[in-house]
Amino acid sequence: MNSSDQPTLWDRTAWLESAQQDLWRVFQVMAELVNGFEIMSRIGPAVSVFGSARTEPGTPAYKLAEEVARELVRAGYGVITGAGGGIMEAANKGAREAGGNSIGVNIDLPFEQQANAYVDQDKLIKFRHFFVRKVMFVKYAQGFIVLPGGYGTLDEFFESITLIQTHKTTKFPVILLGKNYWQGLVDWIKTTVLPAGNISPENLDLFHITDNPKEAVAIIARHYTKEKHLPNF
Numbered sequence: 080m081n082s083s084d085q086p087t088l089w090d091r092t093a094w095l096e097s098a099q100q101d102l103w104r105v106f107q108v109m110a111e112l113v114n115g116f117e118i119m120s121r122i123g124p125a126v127s128v129f130g131s132a133r134t135e136p137g138t139p140a141y142k143l144a145e146e147v148a149r150e151l152v153r154a155g156y157g158v159i160t161g162a163g164g165g166i167m168e169a170a171n172k173g174a175r176e177a178g179g180n181s182i183g184v185n186i187d188l189p190f191e192q193q194a195n196a197y198v199d200q201d202k203l204i205k206f207r208h209f210f211v212r213k214v215m216f217v218k219y220a221q222g223f224i225v226l227p228g229g230y231g232t233l234d235e236f237f238e239s240i241t242l243i244q245t246h247k248t249t250k251f252p253v254i255l256l257g258k259n260y261w262q263g264l265v266d267w268i269k270t271t272v273l274p275a276g277n278i279s280p281e282n283l284d285l286f287h288i289t290d291n292p293k294e295a296v297a298i299i300a301r302h303y304t305k306e307k308h309l310p311n312f
Contacts, residue, residue: 111211115184115204119219122180122202124308125157126299127216129235130166130226140227140257141169147224147256147292148173154296157182159220161212162194162203166226171197184215217242218310222252222299227260240285244278248311252302253286254295261288 128148134140148158148170158174160167162183174181175197183198185205194203206212216223217239225236236255242248255261265288272278287298 108208108211111206111208112214115206115211115215116218118202118204119182119215120310122157122182122219124155124221125159125180125182125219126151126222126224127159127220127235128166128170128224128226129161129228129232130170131228131232132161132163132165132167133229134165134169134227136169140166140260143256143292144169144226145173145176147226147295148179149177150292150296151224151299152177152179154300156221156296156299159184159216160198161186161216161231162198164195166228168195168197171195175199184212186212213238217248218312220251220311221303221308222254224254224256224295225261226256236286240282243285244282249306249309250285251311252299254298255286255288256290256292256295258288258290 128144128151130140130144134144144166151158152174157180158170159182160170162171162185167183171181171183172195180202181197181199182202183194183204185194185203186209187205187207204215206215213235216235223235223239225232236253239251239253243250243253255265268278269283273280273283287295289295289298
């Protein structure tokens with residue numbers, strides 16, 4: 080077999096065309112960041128609430144999200160969600176019913192996630208890029224409250240404590256709400272991840288776990304008796 084018979088690992092022309100598209104994508108990303116910053120910066124202190132889009136209305140987790148959202152509004156905070164259904168819908172519903180800011184940062188997906196009916200329309204932002212959307216969740220949140228959810232929820236939880244651990248953001252409260260759901264994960268972190276030397280003992284203090292919505296909000300309120308309400312980076 081001579082060299083011309085060797086399989087080609089890449090199509091140079093297609094590769095360069097894709098790279099050219101990436102240059103234009105930079106401007107799309109910039110536009111999303113500017114629009115997001117402009118809207119979010121005007122809203123004031125708010126807390127990001129995460130959880131499964133599959134949670135049905137009337138279930139314990141759905142009701143818990145409604146309740147914690149109402150408690151956040153009573154404490155003077157708005158509520159930020161991913162604008163979808165399930166836990167996100169419940170949190171926006173609780174915020175709307177309590178008369179607070181109900182913020183939604185939606186994402187374009189192949190199966191077309193629609194914003195729930197409880198997001199304030201002037202506080203609904205749509206994104207094409209997940210990583211730009213994540214910036215909004217973290218930059219303008221005075222805390223994270225994480226209810227039962229799947230991969231996306233786990234991603235938000237672990238990313239938040241990683242950013243705090245590595246000092247890429249100022250420290251803000253991160254609370255796992257729902258002990259029955261989260262305790263197994265917390266136990267695994269304590270009994271497997273920590274003994275393996277993959278985290279330090281003080282890293283266990285980067286998050287809290289509770290069943291009580293009032294306690295969750297109190298943790299956030301206590302944090303800001305010593306810190307100013309400011310964007311995290």
